[in-house]
Structures are given as C-alpha cells and as structure tokens.
Amino acid sequence: MIISSRIHPFITRVTWTSALIASALLLGSCGSKPPKSLVTPLPPVAKHPLPNKPDDNRPVRGVWLTTVSRLDWPPVSSVNVSDPATRASQQKKALTDKLDNLQRLGVNTVFFQVKPDGTALWPSKILPWSDMLTGKVGEDPGYDPLQFMLDEAHKRGMKVHAWFNPYRVTTNIKPGTVAELNRTQSLHPSSVYVAHRDWIRVSSDRYVLDPGLPEARDWITSIVAEVVARYPVDGVQFDDYFYTETPGSTLNDSQTFRTYGQGFASKADWRRHNTEQLITQVSRTIKQLNPNVQFGVSPAGVWRNRSHDPSGSDTRGAAAYDESYADTRLWVQKGLLDYIAPQVYWPFARDAARYDVLAKWWANVVKPTHTRLYIGVALYKVGEPSRNEPDWTVQGGVPELKKQLDLNDALPEIQGTILFRENNLNQPQTQQAVNYLRNRWGS
Template sequence: MKSLRQPKRLLLVLLVLVLSTFIQAIDLKNGLAVVYSDDTAAFVGKNDYSQNITNLIDALADHSIFVDKIDSQDISKGALNYYKLVILPGNSCISQDELALYQEHVNKGGYLIATYDTSLRDKDGQIQEDFLLSDLLGVTLFNFSPQEVVFCKFIESEIFPETITTLTQNSLMVKPKEAALAYGTFFSEGKPLLEVSPLILTDATAYFSEDISLDEQAKFAEALSYCIIHFLGDDSLGTFSISIDDLQPAIDEAKYFYRTIEREFRNAQRVFEEFSLAEEQAYLDAKEVYEALEFTLEKGLGTKAAVYLKQLNELTNLMIPGILPVRKAETRAVWIDYQTFEGAQYPDDFREIVRRLHDANINMIFPETIYNGGTLYPSAVATQHEIYEDLGFDPLLVIINEAHKLGMEVHPWVWTFCGGYWHKFGPILEEHPEWVELDEEGRAFSNWEYGTAWINASHVEAREYLLTLFNELITKYDVDGLHVDYIRYNEDGIGHFGFSDYSKEAFKKDTGLDLDQITIGSRDWIKFNDWREDNVTSFVKEVNEMLKSTDPNLLLSAAVVPDPDHSRTNVLQNWKHWVDNGYLDFVMTMDYRNDTPGFKANAQKGLQVVDDKAWVYPGLGLYVNDRFNNFGQIKSTRTVGATGVALFSNISFTKEKYTDAKEGLFREPSVMPMREPLKAVTFLLEEAIGKLERADQAKALDDEDYAKESYLYQQAVLVKGLLDEYADVEGKLDLDTANELKIALESVIDDLSELRANRVIRGNEHEALLSPILTGRRILSIYIYQNTP
C-alpha cells in the first residue's frame, strides 16, 4: 500500500491535545477534616495529642460543625483532594512532602486553618527559625509566649458577628506578612500589643496563635467555627450524619453500575467509537470520584460517601451516551403487545403509545392485531376481543393513522396457528372446535405452563378461514405488510401435535401411513414430521401469494425460532426454505435470552443462513434483559452486520431500557435500509470513514512505524472517494450502481482482512471497522437479489 501524507490527521491529533489541557478536572473537595499528624504525635506524646484532637472535634460539634479525622498516611495517598478545608491543630512536626501537599491543596482551591505551633518543627522535631508554612499562612514568628497575662479580642467584623474576648492560655506572638490581614488584638494590662495578632488570614488560609485544642478554650472554638463558616459558608453546618451501613445497598448498586459502564466505555474506546469532550471528561472524573468513594468507605465516612455516591451516579449516567453509539441506517422495530393496548381506553391513549415509540426514533411497529383467536379491530370475519367492543372507535385505525403521520411503518402482528392460551380456547376455537389440534395423548392444550391450544394446520377450512381473515386485514387497512407469528407447530419437546382425527386421516391420505402405528423417532415418524412441516410451509406460501396478489408492495415477515436447525426439528418451521423460495421479505428471529454472546452468535448464524436473500432483524427480549444486556445485544446486531433490530415487547420497553434507546442508541432518526438502500449505504460509509480516521489517529499515536504508513487512513480515503462518487446519485438505486458499489465495498473488506491477517489491527478492531462496511455490502446484496429478475 502506498504511504500517504496526513496533515489533516495530525492537526486533529494536535487539536485534541490542546483542548485536553483546557478541560477542568472535577473538584472533589467538600467538607472539612482535622489532620492527625503521626510525626507530631510521636514528638509530643500520642495520648495527649490524641486527646487534644478529640477536644477540638467535640468543641466544633458543639457549634454544629462536624469534621472528619484523617491522618498523615491519608494525606500522602491524596486525601487532601477530598476536603475543601483542613485544620492542622498544633501539628508542629511537618515533612517537606506534607508542605508541598498543603501548598497544592490551596492551589487547587482548598482552604487551610492552622493553630499554635503548626510547622515550627521539621519531621524529626527540630525547631525552626520560623514556621515552615510561613509563606502559605502569611505569618511570621515574632516571639514565643509572653510572660505577662494576655487577653485576646476578636473584633466584630465580616467574620465575627460579635466581639469575642477571652484569656489566652498558650499562645504564640506572631505578626502578619505582606498581603495577610490581622483579625484580632492581644491586650496586656488593658493595652494592646502592637504588631502581633491572635488571628491572621489570607484569601485561603487562617492562622490561630492559640493552642485551641486545649480544654477550657470554648471562646477560641467559637472563633474557629466563625472562621470555618467564613470560608465554607453555611454548608459547613451539619445537622445529622449518615452511616456507611445505611448507604451500603445504594453504594453496591452504584459501584456495579459504574464498573459496568466504565468497562463498556473502555471497550468502546478500543473500537474507535466517537465521544464528546463531555463524555470523555465524565469518564475521567468518574474514576476520581470512584477512588474518593473508596476512601470514604475505608474511613467509614458515611456523610461524605453520600456526596460521592451522588456524583458517581451522575457521572456514570453522563458516560452512557458514549457507549451507546448511533447508527443512522437501520430498521428499529417494536412488537406492541396486547397487554399494552388493553390498558388504553381513548383514541389519544392509542396515539400516545405510538408517539412514545416515535419519540425513541422507532421506525417500524408490529401491533398485536389478531391474537388468541380474536381481533383488535371490529371484524366481519372474526370475533373482536370483548375489551375493545365498547370503545366506540377502531383502535387499529387510530394506531395506523398516527404511525403513518409520524413516518412509521405498520405491520400488523397476527397469530397464525395458535388459537388459545392459559388453558383456554380463544374465540376462533370456541366457535370451531372441529379445528382444534391434539397431541399424542389426546390433549388440546400443550403440556406446559402457558397451556397453548393449536389450530389444525392441515385443516382446509381452518386455513381458508385464516387466509380470509388476513385478507380482510390487509384490504381494510392501509398497512405496510403483514407479520405472522405462531407460524409453526407446538414445541415437540412438550408434546407432539398433529394427532387429531382430521390430521390422522389427512396424513394417511397423503402418505398411506397410519399415524397410530408409527413409533416416535422411526423412519415413518420422519415422514410425519415432513408432512407437518409442509403444512406450515405451504401455508406461508399461500399467505405470500394472497398478499402479493392483493398488493405487490406489501411485505410479508415472520417471527421465527432463531436457530434454523432447532426451528425445523422442534416446531416444524423451515424458515430457511421460506427465504430461499422468496416467501418472506424479512425475518424476525425471536432470540429472547439474557446471554449477549449467545445472542450475537445466533444473529450471525441467522444472517449466514439467509445468505442476503432477505432482511433479517434479530429480535431480543426486553423482558429477560437488564439494561446492560439490552444495549449490548442491540450493539451486537450492528457488529455482525444486521440491517436492523426488533424489540420484544413494548410492555417491557420501560425505564432505563427506553431511556437508553431514546437518549442513546436510537437518539437520532435512522433510515430503513430496505426502503432507502442507497441513502442507508451513504450513512454507513460516513460511519466507516469516522471510525477509520479515529483508528488511524489512535494507531499513529501508539506506534511510530504505523505512523509512517497510515494504512487505515488510506482506507478512509478510499471510502471517502466512494462516498463522493455515489452520494450524488439521483433517484432510486439501480442494479448496475448496486453491483459497482458492492464490488468496491468488498475490496475494502478484503483490505481490512489483510490488515488483520498482518496484525496491523486486532480482532475486535477489525470487527468494529468492518461493521458499517459489512452492513453496507449486505444492503446492496439483498437489494440485488430481491430485484434481479
């Protein structure tokens, strides 16, 4: 491959680096803490020092100021990042490392209050000529404690609402440095002591010359509390505390939520998804908040943990759009179950059901229209379900009109051979008991919890009835197609249906075999299976012929068992044969599982079986998935190159799952590839270009040798050329253009596969880069197959 120069790519890299320097990291500082100095404790004695710390904490609590206690080890691990204000209560011994950390704390917007002899000694207890924190605190030592009795007065000011006067017990004489201000006066024998002050403030620090932590220092504790409020405002006042135990369930949930999203975010980065600066920043900030939360758990700080818990949840939610990329070319379908409709009473209720899906950019719906042997709409052929009889309007007409007004397709969802549920016949079997199918034990209801009842698939009159009913539906209403469900026999694993007298006679007439004399699993049993399979297949063909003869533009789809081998052997549903013979326009595989890798594998298998002869929309089960499996499965349909996805069903399309679609994976409208193939391919080419360019930038930053060749950038240039060439094609796609573009995309696919073989890109990278190209090629292949005479 020829090397290319990439000034645009280099400029983009530089722009990202420059912008990143302006992004502000999250401010984790909140609340206040008193610092227990290990070195000071060792120097002055642990018992006395610890008691002084306790005295100070208790004194502040008397003023409704609650402080955490942290130690030198916490400081070295970054604990200062988690506090807005820290108090050093006579921490005389301080190391150079601590000095640097306190300076950094103030530089990052924190506040610092020190008392008495804080920082007058080094780590080993050696006395210094002045405070080691002198510059930061804005103070300098004037002399040590005076010999005479000294009073201290804090004058009413913006800090002190009233004057506070108290006797000093153990105070140093200090004076302010330049830019620092004195907020108090020493008095001896009624005269003020000039130059020195008991309190010195800068914009971010405060120094009390008194050993405030001593007993009987209530007035100084009051002054300290006012100083804290000066820096932090009334937020420093607390009224209650929260224990870690109280928060533990919420913390466990938040941590699991974060770790899952964080993992998905990293995976998305590895496959070159596009992120906004806000999403990238949320990812970085959430890491820091997570560490802060871990700190609070280790220290048992429940009230502080609550703050970080809230932040972590907010940041994790901000990350979610980054792991839910949009694809602008895909069918997004939802089965709208009858449970949804049975809760509606007025036309606007039904309209709102449709509008809600439209708001989530769903472009195809399957309203459950004929189910359990009855209808949603008033029918001249079948019995309308009683719950809709007294509505005073036609709910299906309302649904169709609203959907079409919003640009959504409507494919009524109809049950075919299932005519009863929950061990109860629906209207069709109540009215026609002669159409009931039986299993080998003579049972009308399947031997499982749902107790399904089945219409005899071999019964001529039953088949004619269903065809008449379906014809009424597609001629009475302006629909876009028909979606058949239960187009099969009951699962053989829980009962072999086909043993009614009518079926036995029909089987014998067709094959000459007596079903009662056949052993399950024998050669003649295989003939029985073939006969049942043909009952289903021949009906699919008849429905297709009826549909196309009525309106060639109507599309026929079927909900099928996802594994074609299992589908054929277990429910006599040979949907591969239906596709091969052109009976179906698209297929919905019903793969309702909470196993995303298994779902992905089945979706891949379904696409391979269909071999680009029809559209395949893998159907996932909203009701069995949590939100993570749900969006993982939607993304996997894109990865394998499917041209759409179907969600089962609306009653379970709630809360996070709906939000993840509306604000995430489906947050922008998409075109339906089977309706606008060229436009869909154009969108996919744009997606491919973006991924290839981002991949090239990432590879170039990590590998100097790669940067010399920029293979992926070359591919981006090739795809950009295709986009420029075909984006302006006017009118509908034609076969010649489709073939040309397909060949060009296959060349890109081959090049990417070569890069994978040569280990220029990894397996997951290859899969991600291939996805939009593979999907585009599939669209063209299906178009060519379905439009070639």
Template structure:
C-alpha cells in the same frame, strides 16, 4: 451505503453516535439517507403493551396508543408491529372473528364508545411518519389466561373440529384445510381493508411442546436453549390419517412441516397479489435446524418441535423481512447472539431484510435480567453486519417504562438521528416523483411547504449547519415543516428534500433553500 459507514457501534465506551448524515465541512451534497429498520412489538395478548388493561373506554385506549406512538417517534423508531390477532380474535371490526377480550374484557364485545382501533393506530402512526405492521398469531385459538367465554362466532364454536386442546391452550390444527383457510382469510381481509405497511406473523405454528403430565411447556426451556423430555404429542391424528388415506407418503413430522410451508408460501403470494407494496415478515424462534447449526450452538429445535422449516422459507424468498427472535445475550454459551445472527446471514441467500428481534423486556426482569448495555451492544453488533439492516424490540413496554434508562441511552446514542426504513427493491424500484418544495426564512428556522405524489410515504430532509449536514424525516401528510436553527451551529445555510415511497425508493433531491 453500509450501516457501519453511517453509525458507530453503540457501546459503553462510545455512548454517542456521530451525526448520521455528515457530508463533511463545506460539502454542497448531502450524504446518502441513513437506513435502518427500528421497530418495537406492541403486544395486545394479556395486555402486555396495549391497552394496559381490558375494559378501558375508547378515549383512554386512544390516549395510551398515542402515548406509545409519541414515545416511538421521540426515540427515532420508524415502525410499530401491532398485534391485531392474539387468539383467533381481532382488535378491529371483523366479520370473520370476534372482538378480542383484551380490549373490553369480554370476547365479542366492541369498545365503547365504538371505534376502530386498528384504523386509529394506522392513522396516528402514519401522521408521525411511522410504519404500522399488523401482527397475526397464525394458529393460537385460546390463550390459557382467557377470562371470558368464547363468543358465538369464535372458531372454537363455529368449527370445533379444526381446534385441538393441547395443555392449557386451544390450537387451530394446521393440518385442517378449514383452519388454514381461516388464517388466510383473516390476514387478507386486513390487507384489503386497511392501509397497513406490513403483515407480520410470529413463532407459533405448531405449539411449543409440553411435558407430560404437566403443562410447563418448552417455551421457557427454549429460551434457555433447552428441550423438554417426555413431551406430549399434538393431537392431530384425524387430519394426519386423512392425509395418509389420501395417498400421502410423508411421515408425520414431514407432513407437519409441509402444512406450515404451504401457509407461508400462500401468505407471501396472496398478500402481494392484493397489494404489492405490503411487506410480509416472520419472527420465528432464533435457533436454526440442528443439522446446519454452527459449532457451539445448541438448544431447542423449532424444525423438529414447531415444524418450522425456516431455512426453506428464506431460501425460497417466501418473505420480505426476517426477524429471528435472538433472545440470548452476546456472551450466552450455546446461543451467542452474534453467532446466531451470522448463521441467519448465511441462510439468507435471497437477500431479504434481516432485522433480528431483541429481548429488551429482559431489562429489569425478576430473573436472568439484562442490563441496558446488553441491548445497546446487540444493536452495535448488528450494525457491523451489512446484511442485517435493523432490529425489533420485544416489547414496547420496556421502552415506555424506560427501564434502567434504556430509552434515554438509545435516544442519546444509537438513535441520535432518524433513519429511513431500508428499501425493498424486489417488490418495486420505480423512482417516485420529485417533490414540490417552497422555503422561506421564518422566525428561528426555515419553513418548508411540501407537496408530493400519492405514493409518497415520507420526506427525507437534510439541512446544513456550520458545514455539517443533519437529517430529519417528515410524514407524507405534512404540508408545513420547519428546519430549526441549531443551538450550537446556527441557522441552516442549505436545505435539501426528497420524497420516499412506501417501498423506500427515494426521488431526485430538491435544493429547497440556500442562504445567499
């Protein structure tokens, strides 16, 4: 069922959404479960989102993580995209890369007392019915704000030939086979060892170009739809010369795009070979290649500058979800949000999930700030496109701080009811087993006893109050769940439950409760 049939637009003239699951007065059959991917990025680089600063003890790090997850659950989000590899380092114990300095202030040093942050995040997210997607930066080796020396097992010391200095950063060279192998090995290590729901990579392939002689970079210019002049070229001459000497015939730009394409294709194949249910997502820069852009769209070309041939990835189906960073306002000249979204809809010929990234952290920014209504309206615009079934906020800090009331507005309007993550049928569409449910009237609600198979990720729960169906989502780990009486509409006179697996497939529904 299209989102437009379930949600009203989130605008100032429509501050609330009609109840998501309304089957009509007296209906005995609940409507389809609402579906929408609602996520936020949690950045660890530079301590943007978590932890709030380096060298917090384990207890404080965990408390901050729980606060983020509780806030996400309270807002009716259903996923967190956690940065686990900010700069060829790790926020989890790894034999391949050192501990991140953003945890402890010193690269290579484990949190104290020792614990596994990624495992903690996954366990706590799943306990709240939230998905946890592990976010990797593919090729950044050292951030310009790094404050501690590289650890002995960091790639800049173990394989310096694969690392290039460019501006104030160090970058792994995508033309070096050993650098590609490093990234693949790191991602697959996490896929094998951790119960993640998705692998997510961002927009850093070849670096954003910098201008000579300074290092202001095209990154900020790109957000304004501009390109720099007098750019320094990335110093990958040795790897390119080896390619040419080996008989390669592509020009340097085509060779660079081929290098990135190979990584994307390999990630897609290898992730699914390890675990078929783990979804692979990419969040590239939001403007397409110049020769295909719609009329009126202009600005930075990731195709020519980052060597990201995003349209090819989509058209080959090398990903499961696509999160273009649409970091411009609805009425931005040259980069209008709706026009960009429509462009990516047309490029998504394989029907992969389209969940655009929103620049929510621009609310309250020192310059070029958004009002909360910009984000609310962008969600509304997205919901009018049936091919776009979700969105991701950058970043969680804006929602944690409730900047200018954005969290309150979302909870009261766009997110007034929970939603399931959209199903991913191309990875599997087997219907899960029917759950076992027992129900009894207890206190001010109906107490459910739940049990389902091992493939269960969540339970979908409908309850009818005063002839209107309400919807809830319970994590698979829950054995007990209470359907509370509605303050205005009274107690439930019917409760229906289904099991939902990790790919979003829903079981047959069970009539759990019916008032005599």
C-alpha cells in the same frame, strides 16, 4: 356492528380480488360448510406498485406492541370503564402517548398485534371483536383500533406491520373461557371455537387450530386477506407460534395425519409441510392483493442446532425446525418472505446460543437471497437479574445492548432491529438502556 368500507385504491384494478375478498368474508358466516381454497391455484400476479417512499430503505428500528393479555396495550384499567366513549378515549390516549414516546426514541416501525388469538382488533367479518378491548368477546369497542393505529403512526412517519398469531384460539382452556366462547354462538361472526368446532384442538394448555387441516389454513389466509384489502398496512407478520406443544399438552393431530399425511416419511415432515403451505398461501395472497405490503415471520432464533444438522448454527437451543415444525431457513431460500426477524434473545456470553453466532448465521442464510433480515432483541431481559445471563444487569444492560446493536449495524445483511416488547421501555430497570437507545436512535 360497523364495518369499515376503506379499500386500497388499487384493489379495483384487479378484478379477481373482489371475488377473493368476498370468499374471505363469507367464511365468517359459513359454520357448517368447509371453505373452498382461496388461493390455489392463483392467477398471474398483476402488480400495481405504489411509488417508493424515500425512506423505504432506512434500517428498521422497530418494537413489538403486544395486545394479548393486555401486556402492552390497552391499559387494563380502561377495560373496567363502564362508559364506552370514555373507555375508547382512554385507550386512544394511551396509544398516542406510546407512539409519541416511540417517536422520541427513534422507533420507525411498530409491529402491532391485531390478532392475539381467535379475536380481532378491527371490525372483522370473520373474527369477533377481541375481549382485550372491552372484557367481552364480540363487544364493539366503538372505534377501529387498527385504523386508529395506522392513522396515528403514519402521521408520525412510522410504519405499521399487522402482527397475527395464526393458530392460537385462546390462551387457556378454563371453563370460564369456554363459556365466553359459547356465548358468541348468536353473534355474527361467532368464535371459530363454535363455528368450526371440528378444527379445534388442545395444545400447550390452550385451544388452537389444527395446522394440518387445509380448511383451517384457508381460513387464516382469509383473515390476512381481509386486513390487507381494507387497510393501508405496511406489512404483515406471523410470530413463532406454529405448532406449539408442551410435554404435558401435545397436539392430538393423529386423525388429521391419517387423513392428510399419506406419502410423508414422518409426521414431523408432514407437519413442516403444513406450516410451509400456510406461509406459501399467505405470501401469495398478500402479493396478489398489494405487492407493496411486506410479509415476514418472527421465528425462534435457532433454526436447527449443528448437532442435528451440519447446516445449523453452533448452538444448543430449542430449534424451530424440530419443535415448531417450521423450516424457516427453507422459507427464506424459496423467497416466500420479504423479511425474517428471528428472536435472538440471548447475550454474547450465553454459550448455548450466543447472540453473535446466531446473528452471523442468519446473515449468511439471507445473503444469497432477497429476504431482508431484522433481528429481534430481548429488551424484556434488560435489567432483570439472571444467573445464566448476568450481562443484562451490568451497567443497566447498556454494554450488552450496545454490542448487539453494533453488530447489527456492522453486518450489511442485517437491515434492522426489533425490540421485544413496548411496555418494557417504561420499566424502571430498563431506563439506562432506554436513554442509550434515545441517544443512539433518536433525532
């Protein structure tokens, strides 16, 4: 496996960083020995800021580019190409075509999913190669997708945030998936499923890491450290998958709670503490490695409903605090994030979770802080018939989209909009909205 040797220039000025990265990379090969904490305690921050670019304060006009299940990229057809060089060429061409289209649209920031599960879209020493690229976990695609994305996006004046799903190991628990993971036993690195089987749980009918294990949180932190140390990413983002459960597939972390949950009034409080620990570790580590890299989270749009908490929003939606065990409001108040990008995926007329109610609520949350606020908008709903949300189909969804963007521009606390997700820009039902965006955002 070819490992990129590209290191951020300023890294050499911070001597302890080499040790941290060495520890991070070592985790990939230590299957039987739990890793030591990489980030606790931390030395004082030694900041070496890079010169600010003139466009650093421009509003974010972003899009999420998904790789899980190849929803946006790479093209499904490319995976079946037998010649590695041809396959890589097709994937690169598909990506540059997308970036060209985004540039014409006026998008200036791409949130690129580099860790869709327990695999990587860069030559990692901790994670095996993603099967999204070749159809086989651990198979080298013959190029570095993350470096290619960075080179091509930066060439077009666009920023790139490396988007990680922290805890997800697989998207299902099928026997074929298990067999594929077991086949990585002889690889270096192998899947965390075989390297650290005792960290793995089942939740929402998929394999996940147990967030209550300090070793698992350190391991995730090491993965982020590897990327931030080796690549000129503009930011790092975690999505909303922290604790993920369904009624029929809950996370069995009872033993972990017995081991680590002493002193907490409830398992729910302990779980929220675990999630905050991960956010704190990752935030500190990024700032130690490169204080110019932005760290953000894109949580569910509702923190808590007012019916459960007087500080919550006047909504009746699924709440991150109660369902994902993510106290996202507290993270903002504690200054753990450079930005937060709540997924406000409802129209103005959706009474249970009105767009304007939530956008204004989040604006008030960030107002006394230094955390930037970007709003995630539901491009995937545009043009899709919906009994509960008919506004998405009125005049191709343009009036609804216009109202949302107008509100984002009108509230000074909102410093950007992110569209979910890239491939929806290419669908027939969104073309009126896409033309509107091009006229509004494009140069």
